[in-house]
Amino acid sequence: MKLRESILTALLMAIGYVLHQVTPPIVAGMRPNFLLVMLFLSIFINPKPANALLAGFLGGVFAALSTTFPGGQIANIVDELITSQVIALLVRVTPNLNRQIAVPIFTLLGTMISGAIFLSVAMIVVGALPTAFSTLYTVVVLPTAAINTVVGAILYNLARTALRTVVKF
Template identity: 35%
Template sequence: MKNSKTKKMILNAILLGIGVLLHQIFPAIGAGITPDLTLVMLFCIMILNREDYKMCLIAGIATGIFTALTTKLPGGQAPNFIDKIVTVNVMFIFMKALYISPMINKLGSKGNLIVVSIMTLFGTLVSGFVFLYFASLMAGLPAGIFKLFLAVVVPSTVINIVAALILFKIISLSLKRTNYQIS
């Protein structure tokens, strides 16, 4: 059992590293705010560890730390960390509700693609709103929350969904070839 936990932790660390790298190299699209591709990896990690809340929470905390360290928005460190903690908790509950659906369970691996798409859609919106709200309180924003939500979060959501579908498919195929069992 310990060996399995260690493998999951190593896989999560690799996926987080890829997410941070993608987040770092992706250009800002407005007001210094970048589409958060670490969210995509966080949602992939959550699906791979859907029965393990602690593993998901640890991944959320690590994601929050990494995005705080790599944010391109001045004063965006605390809002990045807070938004990841809120997002991982909200989306864990949301994910559990999705996997209760008999339709999702019947679809098997295609169900995971649907879940990652839905989680990325709603998770990016939640994360973006929480980030903008706390950034407006702590650091100030160059425009209103609603305006930035439409200008940055909505396009980021589209980018994240496309990235999530591509990356989750790659991750799934890689894990399948190594006989790694998704929970």
């Protein structure tokens, strides 16, 4: 992986961390994870496994540093590592799919997968969630997935336009 690609990934993840840090919790200390949008954006730009691993690791550590959810530290790291690899695989196996279609779909799916993994791991680590899994998934994960889908599509187009002048995109 080139240094330029690593720096871009780290920069996107740092921006995601700031967004994650300033987002208030919604239910039971759980907050929408806009860090995921930057994780997915990094993978859409560079879907190589090494980049997905770097982005997933950074995303997991950054989310763990700012989580207010019980057991969220371990859950964030596990969830972001797994989700990053799943999304990178989807991007790599669908190279001919129009990105204007793929980005929103993969962002929606990725956020839903991430939320399910996060809640499952947190439930295993802590023993019980502060509220029912279905409630947390419905009240936090699904609205976050909808928001991430819109934000992801907008940011992808902005990043694509900006990067066109710097590197072949």
